Amino acid sequence: RLAQELEIDQYFAEVLPEAKAELVAELKKNGHKVCFVGDGINDSIALKTATASVSLRGATTIATDAAQIVLMDATLSKLPHIFDLSKGFDSNVKVSLATALVPVAFCVGGVFFLNFGVYMALLLWPLSLAANVGNAMLPMLRNRKSDLAKRPSTDRAN
Numbered sequence: 370r371l372a373q374e375l376e377i378d379q380y381f382a383e384v385l386p387e388a389k390a391e392l393v394a395e396l397k398k399n400g401h402k403v404c405f406v407g408d409g410i411n412d413s414i415a416l417k418t419a420t421a422s423v424s425l426r427g428a429t430t431i432a433t434d435a436a437q438i439v440l441m442d443a444t445l446s447k448l449p450h451i452f453d454l455s456k457g458f459d460s461n462v463k464v465s466l467a468t469a470l471v472p473v474a475f476c477v478g479g480v481f482f483l484n485f486g487v488y489m490a491l492l493l494w495p496l497s498l499a500a501n502v503g504n505a506m507l508p509m510l511r512n513r514k515s516d517l518a519k520r521p522s523t524d525r526a527n
Contacts (some may be wrong), residue, residue, distance in 0.1 A: 371445065372382055375445075375448060375449060376449075382478050382512075386411030386412075388411065389405075389407075389411070389414070389415035390414040390415045390417075390418045392415075393405055393415045393418045393419050393420055394409050397418070397419075397420065402420045402421070402474075403419045403420045403421070403426060404419060404420065404421045404422070404423065404452075405418070405419035405421075405422050405423070406422075406423045406424070406426060406434070406445065406448070407422070407423075407428075407429075407432055407435075408424055408425050408427050408428035408429065408432050409428065409429050409431065409432055412432055412436075413431045413432055413435040413512075414522060416432060416435040418458050419434050420437065420449075421437055421438070421455070422436045422437045422473075423437070423438045423439075423448065423451065424436035424438070424439050424440070425434055425439065425440050425443050425444070425445070426439060426440065426441045426442070427443045429485065438451060457508060461504060461505075461507065464504050465501055465505065468497060468500040468504055469497060469500050471497075472493050472496065472497035472500075474495070475493065476489070476490045476493050476494075479526070488514045
């Protein structure tokens, strides 16, 4: 039922503790990225084996220690938000890589084919740096904008 509510296509339930880590390892071996959610001692090996691991506040100490993410509200209601964050992070990393490599490639190509000198390379490097810093700040700016939109407006004129 939970997998349907979270719109998770493939899941495994009622798996014995010793088979959990084997199942996670098999999925990873087949090229899948595995998010394992666990809260007990019998989940600790699978939590360590998974690509991403989630536990809940109030779970056993070994489960919270083994997990990469601990949901502090002790429910799974924030699990979809974690997936959204990971997609946003992945996108941000790809853009950062592009903003780092494209100016370098342009500079190297410019040196060989367009007779760029040292000064042109020195000009392009800060532009690349500024683009990367701007991209790194983008998630914070988006979050701030959504936080401001959620706040109730206070009209002092009334």
